[in-house]
Amino acid sequence: MGSGAVKDAPGEIWKNINMSLNRGGRGLPGGTSLAQLLAWKRNVRNTTRPPNLAVEQVLKWADHHYEKRGKWPNSSSGMVHAAPGESWRNINMSLHVGRRGLPGGLSLAKLLAEKRSVRNPQALPKLTAAKILHWADVHHRKTGEWPTVKSGPVIGAAGEDWASVSRCLHAGGRGLPGKSSLGKLLAERRGVRNQKAPPMLTIHNILKWADAHRRKTGEWPTENSGEVFGAPGENWNSIANAFYRGGRGLPGNLSLAKLLAERRGVRSTAVLRRLTIEQILEWADAHHRKRGVWPNKKSGEVFGAPGEDWKSIAGALYHGGRGLRKKSSLAKLLAEKRGVPHPKAYAKLTTKLILQWANAHHRNTGEWPNANSGAVFDAPRETWSSIATALYQGGRGLRKKSSLAKLVAAERGASRR
DNA sequence: ATGCCAACCAATCGCCTGGT
DNA sequence: ACCAGGCGATTGGTTGGCAT
Numbered sequence: 208m209g210s211g212a213v214k215d216a217p218g219e220i221w222k223n224i225n226m227s228l229n230r231g232g233r234g235l236p237g238g239t240s241l242a243q244l245l246a247w248k249r250n251v252r253n254t255t256r257p258p259n260l261a262v263e264q265v266l267k268w269a270d271h272h273y274e275k276r277g278k279w280p281n282s283s284s285g286m287v288h289a290a291p292g293e294s295w296r297n298i299n300m301s302l303h304v305g306r307r308g309l310p311g312g313l314s315l316a317k318l319l320a321e322k323r324s325v326r327n328p329q330a331l332p333k334l335t336a337a338k339i340l341h342w343a344d345v346h347h348r349k350t351g352e353w354p355t356v357k358s359g360p361v362i363g364a365a366g367e368d369w370a371s372v373s374r375c376l377h378a379g380g381r382g383l384p385g386k387s388s389l390g391k392l393l394a395e396r397r398g399v400r401n402q403k404a405p406p407m408l409t410i411h412n413i414l415k416w417a418d419a420h421r422r423k424t425g426e427w428p429t430e431n432s433g434e435v436f437g438a439p440g441e442n443w444n445s446i447a448n449a450f451y452r453g454g455r456g457l458p459g460n461l462s463l464a465k466l467l468a469e470r471r472g473v474r475s476t477a478v479l480r481r482l483t484i485e486q487i488l489e490w491a492d493a494h495h496r497k498r499g500v501w502p503n504k505k506s507g508e509v510f511g512a513p514g515e516d517w518k519s520i521a522g523a524l525y526h527g528g529r530g531l532r533k534k535s536s537l538a539k540l541l542a543e544k545r546g547v548p549h550p551k552a553y554a555k556l557t558t559k560l561i562l563q564w565a566n567a568h569h570r571n572t573g574e575w576p577n578a579n580s581g582a583v584f585d586a587p588r589e590t591w592s593s594i595a596t597a598l599y600q601g602g603r604g605l606r607k608k609s610s611l612a613k614l615v616a617a618e619r620g621a622s623r624r
Numbered sequence: 625a626t627g628c629c630a631a632c633c634a635a636t637c638g639c640c641t642g643g644t
Numbered sequence: 645a646c647c648a649g650g651c652g653a654t655t656g657g658t659t660g661g662c663a664t
Contacts, residue, residue, distance in 0.1 A: 444647095
């Protein structure tokens with residue numbers, strides 16, 4: 208109270224005013240001081256007797272700080288915005304040692320953790336399997352999927368994220384022993400498929416699933432058949448992969464198709480036997496002996512070769528597949544090796560040749576041929592009907608359109624001369 | 625003119641592999 | 645484990661030629 212005389216009030220000195228405030232007198236109630244009055248009415252900080260603090264008050268200031276700054280205060284957050292003269296550092300210290308009416312044994316971080324559920328990185332809440340499973344269940348209900356390390360923030364647990372939960376499961380910490388993982392935990396406690404350690408496959412199970420698939424769809428499964436009926440999480444594509452490469456208890460170098468071919472007699476492209484020209488010719492001969500005609504691609508099943516049909520053999524010949532490197536066709540093969548007339552390789556016709564045949568016909572029968580005269584004497588593979596059509600339509604090398612009748616009429620005239 | 629057939633062509637299916 | 649792509653096999657449709 209060394210401020211001396213009061214300016215604008217002659218005779219008054221601040222020391223006396225303070226005394227009156229303290230003891231009472233001159234109309235004042237007493238029991239206070241100039242410093243307290245100014246602190247109360249003018250927000251002037253009283254350094255020797257700072258006002259008591261209440262936990263509720265500190266929390267209000269902290270809420271205010273959070274609203275203004277978007278984060279909770281800590282001891283290095285500087286001055287308290289809502290309370291001039293107060294600093295977060297002092298408040299934190301007072302909370303710790305118990306001063307200014309505060310209980311002690313606390314800290315800003317502890318107080319906020321307790322009253323406002325603010326995450327305290329120095330003392331994170333313990334994790335337990337039960338807690339994690341609860342979060343996982345919530346995640347599953349909300350998103351339809353089970354959480355993984357990449358699932359981001361934990362729904363319903365402020366400050367928690369799946370990456371750190373996962374790390375604690377792996378490495379331990381926050382009360383967890385480590386050496387586990389989200390995948391293992393969910394596999395064990397919730398029966399969720401663990402991508403990294405899928406359950407072992409057995410041939411027995413796969414055949415069971417395949418039979419079920421067949422019953423349900425009428426078809427045998429392939430790797431593109433999608434989900435496996437009756438085995439949630441299993442996928443025919445991943446089973447097929449396990450076959451090719453081995454793994455999940457399968458030896459590898461197998462295939463779904465081979466298994467089904469072997470154990471269920473399913474025909475598949477993967478297990479088609481190699482074809483040879485000799486083999487095809489044997490089958491063709493057998494067909495010819497039995498049916499009296501040579502096979503074509505519509506001849507259906509191959510006698511003596513269950514599972515083979517002429518359609519696929521014709522296809523293999525045409526594409527040079529199934530070991531038949533050279534491209535050909537069933538028709539060409541039979542024409543070449545068995546002298547079977549190639550349906551498309553009809554001999555070229557000339558007027559001269561037709562006239563020869565017509566004259567022969569005339570000599571033999573006394574009549575000139577017409578379209579209904581049947582087979583040609585000198586050329587058993589030719590018929591007069593086909594010759595007539597060729598003449599009429601100008602096919603088989605006969606460019607000029609004519610007709611058998613005209614040609615014969617001309618020839619008759621010539622032969623009469 | 626119409627129907628049939630074989631050849632041809634294009635699209636799709638299914639197996640498998642390489643990359644990630 | 646998953647995805648994408650290569651490749652062979654298969655299927656469905658079209659074309660052209662012949663027979664009716």
